[in-house]
Amino acid sequence: MQAALDILKRTFGFSAFRGVQADVVERVLAGQSTLGVMPTGAGKSLCYQLPSLMLEGTCIVVSPLIALMHDQLRSAEANGISAATLTSVDENRAETIQRLLAGDLDLLYVAPERASQPHFRDLLQQCRIALFAIDEAHCVSEWGHDFRPDYRLLAPMMEAFPDVPRLALTATADEHTRADILTQLGIPGEGLIVAGFDRPNIRYHIRPRDSLTRQIQQIIDAEPGPGIVYAPTRAATERLAETLGKSGRETRCYHAGLPPEVRAKNQHDFVASEDMVIVATVAFGMGIDKPDVRFVIHAGLPKSIEAYYQETGRAGRDGDPSVAHLFWGGDDFARARMRVAEVGQDRSTGERARLGALGALVETAGCRRAILLRHFGETPPETCGNCDNCLNPPKAVDATVTAQKYLSAVARTRQMYGAGYVESILTGQSTDRSRQNGHDSLSVFGIVDGEEAALLKPVSRALQVRGALLPTEHGGLMLGPEAKAYLKGEVPLDLVMPPRTARSRKRGVGGDATPNPVGDPLFEALRTLRRDLAKDAGVPPYVIFHDSTLRDMAEKKPGSLWQLGELPGIGAKKLDAYGEDFLGVIEQYS
Template sequence: MLDPLPILQSTFGFPEFRGVQRQVVDRVLAGENSLAVMPTGAGKSLCYQLPAVALPGTCVVVSPLIALMHDQLRAAEAIGIRAATLTSVDTNQAETIARFRAGALDLLYVAPERASGESFRTLLGQAPLALFAIDEAHCVSEWGHDFRPDYRLLRPLLDHFPAVPRLALTATADAHTRADILEQLGIPQAGMIVAGFDRPNIRYLITPRDNTTRQIADLIAEQPGPGIVYAQTRKAVEQLAEKLAATGRSTRAYHAGLDPHVRARNQADFVASEDMVIVATVAFGMGIDKPDVRFVAHAGLPKSIESYYQETGRAGRDGDPAIAHLFWGAEDFAKARQRIGEVEPHRQAGERTRLNALGALVETAACRRAVLLRHFGDHPPETCGNCDNCLNPPSAVNATEVARKFLSAVFRTGQSFGVGYIESILTGQSSERSLMNGHEALSVFGIASSPEETALIKPVARALLLRDALRANDFGGLEFGPGARAILKGETEVALILPPKRERRGRRGSAAPNPIGDPLFEALRAKRRELAQEAQVPPYVIFHDSVLREMATMRPANLATMARISGVGERKLQAYGDAFLNVIREAA
């Protein structure tokens, strides 16, 4: 069998494979059908790009989003791979088809809607094929969080070319979804390679929401580099983007309601940036291939733990340190439970399981990473050393008595009032409203007035809503949920996890891509920006920050020495080597 290592070194500029890449590539080169479950940033695309270069014929890549295809196209062309997309927005479709028929394409990217059509199957019969690569393969499964019906129509195409190996790739698939992918795409169980889900360079932080704008403004003040902030509605996106822009950081908004040209421009600006923040709905991100995102913040609860993993996985794909910070509120869980009640009955149990998994993640006092990875079937160590709970362990307190007092106050005031009013009753704060309602005569008025109990009231309310002991009605009032009775009767305890007080740090923390402040690194980045503008590609397509850091450290004196740097392949060395050598010489 062909040795892939020389191609890895010459085309991609890497001295060796990472993780399970070699295992996956060897199966493809041997003509085996495979499913690769690899974390984002582990180099999934190389697993089909390298065979596309090594094997005769064209590798057909099925990908869910046009923007993602075009990003991957730019990256492939930059290292000398002959690639093209065949999408509804491409104006050169006739040229692409001619190149395919002539055998002049290593990679051809298409959407599942086109790939499943009869005319495309006919076209594929007119030239040799090397491989079918099905990217984001979890979209094939109804159990997955991004189900795309057209993915389930791919099997006839694959079976029509039985001699062509098929490779499915995904970063987010639990055991149930993996089994469904294997069945739907005709891949044997023995062909599944699971690399694990850990992203050790991402620091996971989860904080109760207090003042969302201030909290996120503090985060972006401390974190240099590009970042994504996810908000739950279009209105929230626009409001948050406007407020964050007022801090002086370059900020854009992205959601489906924007004018298509504005939306496309905002995305393009972000992809090309080295310091921009984009505030977006969750529709944003799957369609970009930007490796240098330094932080992902959630201004509200994600849809599921799978969605959380995928969305946070857009940070730090280049392997450099990155932050994933989730800000949550109890009302997020209340709204999520209301939504579950509106879906088809047969889906409700699964949705409740997903929500409970999120609840366990935000409430745990243990290692966040361990909880996250165990959800996907991994067996991580008890601590990771790179999440908020490991770095600054929270304290645990038994708040059962305060919880019972809070529930009693909700019941005695008629299950009609919100958290703030219940707090005023418990702490004995007289008001015109409490006098008018006669609530100051209740036995619960002022029964939680000690400083220790007062400090626990808001966290207790949050915990009761999260655990479905309380629910918010349509008017914002609190009413009992199914978990209330066991707490009131003393059958269930309420343990609270109290995060330590967070110290606000100064602007621009240690996550900078230039941690030692090397002026040569900044000069190399400036040259990269210049070359990227000339080539009309994002800077990371030229070289990643890690490559520039190694250049600044090694200070190569000639092209032969520069070629030893990981990430500098033959094509990029030829195209950009002299320009960067000149910068290094000038800095000497």
């Protein structure tokens, strides 16, 4: 491992491993197959990149998306690693195969669709293979949230090389999924290394939707740096991107229905940007290895806790403070319940459990992070100090009686009308429509007033989360299977009332001072240099250096190549390629 530490410093610019990296690397170097479950930003790729420099032969990396492979290729090459991709869009495939056969590659990235083919296996038989690395390994499991059938066809390739160790890596796998990955990829149980799921640099905020565009705009106005807004539909991505872009912040959209060249350009420009906002469907993200995303916003309910964890995990991969906002509505849960009802019996139980877990997350008065971590089998502290509920505890209200009134009003108006109309009946608003329907003479007409009226919208959301209210095909509300228990008062309804939010000032992530000392002339000059070098090299700025490295330069002002090389994140190749340029800028401000 001393040799591994030497390479860690020389190639990657770090003097020590982080978290469980050392445990994973040690097993790989010993030829032992391993499953590493490590949170996003914990340095999973280093766990195969470093061994590829020490083992004889080529490391074959199976990765799910071409964009992700190309991102990882750029970062590997920037550190001086001999790497290549073999994909359908690469024009140098013949050259790559020659480099592979000649033993000139440390890393070869391929998609599972190619890796599972017999002709690729035959090609590997002509080479020296050092390691099989399976990235995003949760895709192999039908229990995972991103199941990819081709991942389950990788076994024959690996079985053809029984002496080559296997390294599977993922950030999102609960206990059931982990067991399935071990079985499918032929990794022994003792090879499981779980680093934990906590991302302490991400602050979680979850609120009901209320003027969604305004809510999102306030966040974008307050948070500098690149950000992702996840919208539930293609049309919503385009609509939101157009509206948000009017504020002056560069905003693009991304979804599978865009022309390929537009989609590729928007993704490329976002990866290269330092402040762009991209509004996307969840198809966007897994292929992005961008470390400096400062915020992720969900404009609707994600599919599961696992999906939420992975999607929010695209923020703050560089370890700097970041925020994750989720805006939800009762109709999100109502639609999800209808989708669950349409799936087969074998899947509906699991889908209902996933929906219940989401309901617990959005409605809790307790710590959001604790719920997330318990979902993945951990035993976290009761409070984290870095989520909305811990920072500003909500108020709990007993709304059992109000729920009975609401359900009674839905029933007495014959389960035909939407929430707005039901609320108008309960609060006694006499209109032509209510008089024509005869509803102003109902016993529920006007039975809610004063402070209780403010509970009606939260009660409607809560009843939809719990399955006591369901949408009709015409946009109305009808009683769901759980309604009877609430009507009879057999089940209480405790509401969590989030505190009012003050308009955020533009101070950086989460309202704290931004981790980038914006306004420091040296830091800004270093960023400008980085931007120019990245443009000349055709790579995103973070491939040159992360913001944390620039902050260290601005703070410590090294005066020699040796001093510069001692800063974290500056390996030998980057020091040789960029050292003099950055020292020149530092000297101007010293």
